[in-house]
Amino acid sequence: MTDQNSRRDFLKTSSVAALGAGLLSTLPNMARAYADGDDAIKVGLVGCGGRGSGAAEQALSVKPKVKITAMGDAFRHRLDGTYNGLREKFRDQPERVDVSEDQKYVGLDAYQKVIDSGVDFVILATPPGFRPVHFEAAIKAGKHVFMEKPVAVDAEGVRKVLAAAEEAKKKNLKIGVGLQRHHQASYLQALEQLRNGAIGDIISMRVYWNGGGVWDPRKTREEAGSEMGYQVENWYYYTWLCGDHICEQHIHNLDVGNWWKDAYPVVCRGMGGREVRTDKKYGQIFDHFACQYEYEDGTTMISECRHIPNTWGGVFEVAQGTKGTLTTEGRMRIQQGGKTSWAFRGDNPNPYQVEHDNLHAAIREDKEFNEAYNGAMSTMTAILGRMATYSGKEITMKDALERGVTIYPYGQELTFDSTPPVVPDKDGWYPIPVPGQTNQLT
């Protein structure tokens, strides 16, 4: 499954871009569009929640002119909250937040209206279930994209993103994916150490996202008005929208493992379940996963993610090599024979800002920038872990990618009156996977 060449190109692109150097090929036709610096890049935001408002702020903070001209969200109150927040943050530069009333779109079809509103660039920051459909539409319409991770919740979605990523390349569109560690100085310095052989060959890795969990369901069914509205409001707890927390959060750590290893796992075994978050209001997702991934050369990656309050927590990665150990826990450092042989030094600017600076620089200077392949494959790594855990079976990446069950209703135009792909039984319970009984391959 590993596309080593794409991966190397990707590594080269992201790390060199982060260091601010010129990179790869130039295609003069796109460069013209923004060359004089007067012509602002027009941004459309799809998904005006926590991350969408952060990503919009970061795009607007890029030095050359960028302005937001269209916004879309499933719900009006979220759009208004983000619009008002951006107007306030950019009160000294009101021209940056230039969204007239008729450029604000509400509903599950808002994405297409934002894409068609005359923007150059879209930020896709809805729950990840929608991402493949939104990304496909953006690429079809010829827009540059920044999309949040994960980029899908199932194998069919990953395949759609991979296909659209190829299309984006042909159209010379620039694609950023919100795996911001690739733009973080500490991770880039550590990677340089790794590539220079500071820990020798990697033989095993451990990656963690263990914590207390996220927000409780935000709306009742009565407040939401429909089953679809209820699930979209409380999207974290429905696998077709969220992908479960191994996909939604732990992807960051799995992606670091892939990045360090310069490969994607070929097989996975997993265990997990719902130990404390068992109420029916918590929909379908598990509260813990423990997975063992293997790469083609036999290297293992042990992964844990947990949403259980009052337990040991940590969000970090460790690589054990033949000559030493690299850890990102606390201060990023390499240990050899019990001694620290290297530790990160220097500025560590906000990677959420740097990823936008780099993407916008690539658009303006017409440099190659397409993080979609890696975004899709690291998403697939997380989906593979979820599938192995839900089924209790050993699953290969090849089978998962080719035959993994589809959980998002592709091909349907969703509205708040549509029936979601999962519905509660008469007692309010949603289907919850049972290892040994739940099948994950078609």
Ligand SMILES: NC(=O)c1ccc[n+]([C@@H]2O[C@H](COP(=O)([O-])OP(=O)(O)OC[C@H]3O[C@@H](n4cnc5c(N)ncnc54)[C@H](O)[C@@H]3O)[C@@H](O)[C@H]2O)c1
């Ligand atoms: N890179 C990171 O570190 C990071 C951090 C936080 C979140 N994220 C990612 O950002 C995404 C959004 O997370 P969030 O925390 O902002 O969630 P959120 O719930 O705060 O925001 C999601 C927004 O999307 C809207 N929405 C839902 N369905 C929609 C649709 N079909 N069309 C338009 N709008 C729709 C919701 O109403 C909401 O306003 C997730 O994929 C998450 O993983 C990434």
